[in-house]
Amino acid sequence: MKAGSVKDQQETKQYKVFPILFAMLLSGFIGLFGETALNVALTPLMGLLEVGPTTIQWLTTGYLLVLGILVPVSGMLLQWFSTRQLFTTSLIFSIAGTLVAAIAPSFEILLVARVLQAVGTALLLPLMFNTILVIFPIEKRGAAMGLIGLVIMFAPASGPSISGLILANLSWHWIFWISLPFFIISLVCGLLFLPNISNLTKPKIDVLSIVLSTLGFGGIVYGFSSAGGHGESGGGWTSPIVVATLVIGVLSLLLFSIRQLRMKQPMMDLRAFKYPMFTVGLILIFLCMMMMLSSMLILPMYLQQGMAVTALTAGLVLLPGSLLNGFLSPVMGRLFDKFGPKWLVIIGLAIVTVVLFLYTGITPTTTLGKIITLHIFMMIGISMIMMPAQTNGLNQLPPDFYPHGTAIMNTLQQVSGAIGTAVAVSILSAGQTRFLSGVTDPESPENQLAGFTSGVQNAFIFALVLAVIGLIISLFVKRVKVGAQQGQQGPMH
Template identity: 65%
Template sequence: MTGKKQTEETKFRVLPILISLLLAGFIGMFSETALNVALSDLMKVLEITPTTAQWLTTAYLLTLGILVPISGLLLQWFSTRQLFVAALCFSILGTFLAAMSPNFEFLLTARVVQAMGTALLLPLMFNTILVIIPAEKRGAAMGLIGLVIMVAPAIGPTIAGLLIESLSWHWIFWLSLPFLVIALICGILFMQNVTKVTKPKIDVLSIVLSSLGFGGIVFGFSSAGEAEGWGSPKVIIAIAVGVASLVLFVIRQITMKQPMINLRAFKFPMFVVGVLMVFICMMVILSSMLILPMYLQQGQGYSAFKAGLLLLPGGIINGLMSPIMGRLFDKYGPKWLVIPGLVIVAVSLWFFSSITATSTVVFVIVLHSALMVGVSMIFMPAQTNGINQLPMELYPDGTAIMNTLQQVAGAIGTALAVSIMTAGTKSYMESASNPADPANVLPAFTQGVQNAFVFGMAMAIIGLVIAFFLKRVIVQHKAQVSMH
């Protein structure tokens, strides 16, 4: 009997599974952010307005916001291999279509297909790692995910800037394609089924409410962040429908015997603290990653490539710090990483709120690097600690909740930052003695950007208060495998 149990315990080939997942995840995250730098180029080539161009990012986030909540259900309906292959097929098809795109509509469709792949892949990656890696080594493994999730967006803009300058924006996608094919082949060869397929009953109403809820909120906030403004009927209706649907969704999940997302996960206090930390962290990262390159290009007149280069050191430092933070988390728990991390983030954003057109390259690189070190101290430890408190059967639900709220936080954070920036610019212009004077444009834009950084700092301070409630979770249940 012990012999049989032993073989069962060591049946996962952890390394090949990890490599397949991380490679696919890396390219998914890379293409999600690489396009941001190309937006100004795309506006010229495709003759579209900034508001229209923004849809390439919004549609991507919207698809994730709709599909990720359903991922918990999909993980119980299909085997790991089936989901992995499906995710990569969507990613490959979307990337190929994007590389071939002749016009905006075609590219937008390609982005949605790409996002379907990412939406399946992200929860699958987290869930698989939770199942195949024992709790005491989980911080280090999550650190590897952190490395992938953070380095890809960091080098995305730089590589994209280089490709745009020397080739064309199509090459952002041509470059990703071979790596996705390699990841698919690795997956077919090495991926194993790590979860049980239970095929729970599918509740169509839950899926509709979840899609309307998360979709409405992401759409509403994204539209507000564009040119629409908060007062437009489109924004108000979308957010209202989103909130109402979410309330109904929550009520339905609580009253069902077999809910689509098991909200019992929220009964675990450290999971709740982890969710809040990840939410705040995501708002801060995505809003500053949008505002900063924008200011470097429009306020300081750098090219896409140079702006990308300035942000590269911070991204790489963050990626390299993630596995180190993972090991420290395994050893010391989350509190002594998360609290100093939030202090570093708040201080960096406070300094950023004094950025001007004359701020030096060193100022930008040092502060951005400090910001990224702070983020690496918060994100992964809070997330892993939160999920560690859940019983094993709630892992798919826990990862679905965390991943969904990350997308929602991203949409809300960027929308709030953009609207705060716009409002700041507007109020400067209104108080200027001669608003028509072109000399006022740059100081007005600068004030808007500074206000957006103050918003980020305020979010970090709220996070700091919550962080004092963090406690280390000692995992009771044994993981299913050992690391052979």
């Protein structure tokens, strides 16, 4: 093992780090941009493709479902296939999906294209993390992970704004035509410069683990997505399909976890949870993604329905915060390398808590200026939490655990997004219904607006509670010492 890692280190010195980073980050950015780029186009697409809200929702749900199913298996794939094989496969799927989507004449073909795109993104995300953990020494990892943070946060956040601009001038097909050349550039760059840096152990493939993981994560993502779908597309928590998929999901995950802990070579090694900073980092990321994605869904919805602004304006209101968040991520990475995670995370969560508290007072008369300002501060806070918590957590793991740690982290990010948005929309709907049941004329536009506002305020109270829990947990964050981390590798081999 040690000889192999020394060989790997010698190899990486011969390779250019920047082209490798460029290929990974560019393809990751376009892949994650695709995750949200279609959100703004869903309403016009219903008319163009002649489908209802329940059906059109599958363009998003199907994408998330594939990520939820494939990302957990990625830890095993990283140990079976070389870096170049996985990178090339992921880009081929992304290019094929984007090309099919760009020429898709019907909903069914567009859905197939989305599934192909999701396969590409699901293979790429864990590979991106794993590559950076291997090619960068621990003391420089913060800055490198900051660049990943830029991609992971800015790409989905910029999706609605950029696609809003495209839709204002061109047809929806151009969302995909514009993405295509970037994937091709990434593939060429990767083929030229990307080395095989992973250590292939080829663990035994356990079919039952794959089935349980698919049913578990797939069931939870699908159940929450269906329950939280907005308006007509929402299945609601009492829907038999939602209840059944959530029960199957939870039971399968339980059996999956028990099986992983009993196996000599688990598909997803849950013993990574023995490392306390990894677990603390994971909880903080889980809460952070729930807060961010739920508010990123609720805010544009309120801007359009409560404050009557266009989809493009709603996208542009959120753009300054998203841009700043992306650019701050590498800065936070360098600060993390220098000062460690503790104060960055605590201050970040304190800022987010204050912002969410102020959001609970949002009304139709709130100025756009105030919303832009609050969103900017919220995204600054999130950039102070995500990357330091993530890097500090992964730094505590021995190299053997990198594929498992990145798989666990990426899986929970997908699951947290589905849970956060579903719960937020459900709280919004329940608050709206409760308000309207207490007024004499629930059909009047004034009461409809007041009910919607009440529901949105309740959804922000939910996000505020998450922020307070995160703030308490952040007090337990400690910097992982390089020496300690290396010392921990011994007993695990």
